[in-house]
Amino acid sequence: MIPQNMHTMFAKPNHDEASRQDFVNDFRVHLAAKVFPGAFPAYFNRVLPSFIKAQGREPKDRHEVRKVMTKDSYYQLWSAMQRNSQEMIWDSVIDSVERQLPDLLEKAKDLNGKGSLTLNPNVIVPKYHDAADIHLQPGAYHTDSITDDLAAGAVYDRGTYIYSMGGLGPANDGLGRILREFFRKQFPDKKVERALDMGCTIGGSVTYWSTKETGTEFHAIDVGAPCLRYGHARAKAVGGNVHFSQQNAEKTNFPDASFDIVTSHILLHETSVQAIQSIFNECYRLLKPGGVMMHLDLPQVFGQNPLEGFLWEWEIYNNNEHFYGQLRELDLAEVAKKAGFDPAKFKIHQVASSWEDGQTPYSNENFTFPVYVAVK
């Protein structure tokens, strides 16, 4: 596995833990490169001809493809192994974090650095977050197992690195790099005094932003306390400068027109139809006139053929990404319009995922992240 950057808060695996994590990573690389591609011949050589023979036509949408593909033995085996590999990620990482948790808690107390942390125990974890553990991370991003817990953040930091097979780069901040690069291409001269990142989890992205836009006051919010505690400590450890606070992005305590940009990095697909409207409404309220809203998220269904559409939705049914299915068909231009944004100033950009050397698994030029942008 490509080594991940060590920092003070990183739960360094011991020999066998590292070996176990390496195995999970390499197993997932094998599944992605050698096993998953077999879904195509399974479909075109076996499932599709059988469907046409029975129905006299091709499947009309991804839902019809799902009905037949999930019964195909090859697809079933890949899917079952992929699910197992996801569970194995967390198990391999939790070992390291659980073993070192007392030390990590001490280190977090001792760290000096910039930024701040404001927790609010009255924040209610919304149902869309609490109903199932996102990405199968046991306890998700909000469960405290001990006073001042930060384990969920430490598990997330390492687990998402293995999940992406190192694709987010050695500092695990690739999404922040992609969005900031996009922002500076689109708005080269935009002056940013204050910025807000919504649904920041451990703040990997916003912390990166804060190291590059040093004249900006960065705020970051999330509902998960252990991730925020870890995020604050991690930001200090890597020289970031972010003010973290425990808040729901649907309704924050920041004043009207108080930010020049509001961002999120793969937040929207973890929420709900109602929540997305509330989040866009809140973005509109928080932005100064001329301020920019940017949400980087996962691809929608538009432009995908039925097989692609089906394959893209594996995580919905197998990896606790339940809301992503609805987001894929949502008219976000309409959501932005309802929030108050001028439709002429809303645009969906497709942003290439390569962020550095073109060597990462996410650097396929065909793979892009949609970024939903609106200017107030």
Added chain:
Amino acid sequence: MAAEKKDDKKPVKLPRTAKGKKPIYFDSTTDKLLSMVLTLMGELSVMRDRLDTVERLAEKKGVFKIGDVENYELSEEVNKIRTERRAAYIARVLKSVQDELDALQQQGDGMNVDLAP
């Protein structure tokens, strides 16, 4: 390892099973068997890496010859350590069975039934 100093403190147990409905791929038992096979794949890989580290270090430092391994005699203490490690290993491989057992025990009339035959 820094954490080894903290062995006197009561260890924290983090959650190990994700909340949410688990899909059925083949059938419940076959799915568990697949989990076991994949976990075994992983653990065998971990073991081979560790052995590789030991062999390379031994060779590099001139500590022992590979033939010495064949003549090694197990002490009582080492036997105890290995027994504990083996128990943890077996629990890891059979985790999917334990998960179902935990769920069964939390259900209605079956709650807290004596597991011994």
